Amino acid sequence: MKSNNDNFFERVYEIVRQIPEGKVTSYGAIAKALGATRSARMVGWAMNASHNIEDVPAHRVVNRKGLLTGKHHFDGTNLMQQLLENEGIKVIDNQIIDFEKHFWEPKVDS
DNA sequence: GGCGTGACACCGG
DNA sequence: GCCGGTGCCACGC
Numbered sequence: 001m002k003s004n005n006d007n008f009f010e011r012v013y014e015i016v017r018q019i020p021e022g023k024v025t026s027y028g029a030i031a032k033a034l035g036a037t038r039s040a041r042m043v044g045w046a047m048n049a050s051h052n053i054e055d056v057p058a059h060r061v062v063n064r065k066g067l068l069t070g071k072h073h074f075d076g077t078n079l080m081q082q083l084l085e086n087e088g089i090k091v092i093d094n095q096i097i098d099f100e101k102h103f104w105e106p107k108v109d110s
Numbered sequence: 111g112g113c114g115t116g117a118c119a120c121c122g123g
Numbered sequence: 124g125c126c127g128g129t130g131c132c133a134c135g136c
Contacts, residue, residue, distance in 0.1 A: 008133065027118055031132095037119075038131040044117035045134065063118060070117035 008034065012046040015106040016056045022087040023104035024096060026064040033106045044070060059083045066099025 015030050027040040027047075036042065043061075047070060050056035059080040063069045071080035071094060081091045090097035 031118080036132065039133075040118040041116055041131075042118090042133050045115090045132095047117060049134090058117085061117080065118095068117090073117055 008042065009046040009049055012043055013050055013053055013056045016047070016050065016058065016061055018106065019057060019060045019104055022089060022102065024060045024062055024066075024084065024089060024099065024102050025104045025106050026062060026066075028064050029103075030061065030106050040064075048073060057083075060087075062096060062099070066096040068094040068096070 011034050012030055015033055016025075019025055027043040028037060031037055031040040031043045034043075040063075047056070047058045047061060050058050051073070058070060059068075059074065061070065068080050068084070068091065071078070074080045078094075081094060084091045084096065089102050096102060
């Protein structure tokens with residue numbers, strides 16, 4: 001089998017899908033859940049591919065600072081911010097308010 | 111097979 | 124406490 005199944009990518013999607021509504025998580029948290037805390041960058045890369053997957057609410061994934069860094073990768077505007085606000089999360093200037101309060105720790109559900 | 115890139119995280123100054 | 128540079132890991136060409 002070739003690398004048709006991107007374990008790493010699929011693993012990220014699996015976790016992001018588990019993000020409850022009104023909650024957010026960080027790349028590092030996801031990467032850590034995968035056992036690659038330092039590979040948070042890869043998580044972002046995986047999310048880029050997630051653009052083709054609707055089940056992956058990438059807009060709920062932000063960096064550890066609670067900043068919507070990847071929003072620029074979305075449709076192009078504050079769509080990501082609007083989505084988060086729609087979930088009950090306050091976002092100002094691309095930054096999540098009470099980020100840690102809305103922080104959701106991803107875990108590998110076997 | 112090798113180099114460059116990437117939506118971060120951590121360390122040092 | 125803030126800013127800059129480096130490091131890790133996997134994908135794309």
